[in-house]
Amino acid sequence: MVVEGEEVYGEGVPCWVDAQLADVEAGKRFYGELFGWSFEDAYGSSVWALLGGAHVASLAPKTDGRMPTVWTVSFATPDAEALGRRITATGGRVVMAPFPVGDLGVAALATDPEGAVFGLWQAGSHRGFGRRHEPGTFVWAQLYTRDTATANAFYGGLFHEALFGEGARPDFGRADVTDVFPAEMPPHFLAHFRVADLDGALGAVQRLGGRVQAPPFETSYGRVAVVTDNQGASFALLQR
Structure with missing residues (x-):
């Protein structure tokens, strides 16, 4: 049974993250140890990741070995079809047209004008995160881009209310790729998970077979x- 998120996420708010992995069982071992997640079957071959009984992410097997191994951030929308049209009209691209995920909702995949990939989620019975902003859960999404002016115009136009409306708390921002990554790194969204002890979490990542791409820095x-x-x-791991 799906436990719904307690919040209703407004359009443009990051509402879900999912990982596309070659080996979901290996992913369960890694993230279960790192974040204290438990798991249960979700849709198809995917699994829900839970913390304290609430859904916080999902892990899915790659359907094609040529697909990247990535975390994808999805933004809430009441109408994925309409948002897809706005994305196309403002220089982005819909790379996977909206499709139903059972009664859970409608998903789609898009890119911004620079090619950064993000998801769309039109909620059905699954609204999104059951918990966020806590240790072991999603807390922030950072867009790394080469053209901040274009990114500001694109996302500001798409998600104006989430970014600038009264009481806005968008949970995402943007920075130049070269602030953290080599210049050849393509633009992308980076999901951040909160941890209580960043140094301890980095040790766990390495012990579990992961690696540190960029050592701790202040933001x-x-x-x-x-x-x-x-x-x-x-x-990314974030300690606040």
Whole structure:
């Protein structure tokens, strides 16, 4: 049975993260140890990741070995079809048209004008995160881009209310790729998970077969390190 998120996520708010992995069982061992997640069957061959009984992420097997091993951030929308049209009209691209995921909701995949990939989620019975902003859960998404002006215009136009509306708390920001990564790194979203002890979490990542991509650095939203799991999926750890 799906435990719904307690919140209703407004359009443009990050509402879910999922990992596409070659080996879901290996992913369960890695993230279960790192974040204290437990797991249960979800849709198809995917699994829910739970913390304290609440859904916090999902792990899915790659359907094609040529697909990247990645974490994807999805943004809430009441109408994935309409948002897809706006994305296309403003220079982005819909790479996977909206499709139903049982009664859970409607998903789609898109890119911004620079090619950074993100998901869309139109909620059905599954609204999104059951818990967030706590240790072991999603806390922030950072867009690394080469053209901050274009990114500001694109996302500001798409998600104006989430970014600038009264009481806005978008849970995502943007930075230049070269602030953290080599210049050849393509633009991308990086999911951040909160931890209580960043140094201890980095030790666990390495012990579990992952690696540190970028050692700890200070940001306006906390102390961050970028890591990969034991299959190569990148994500960030954030201590606030």
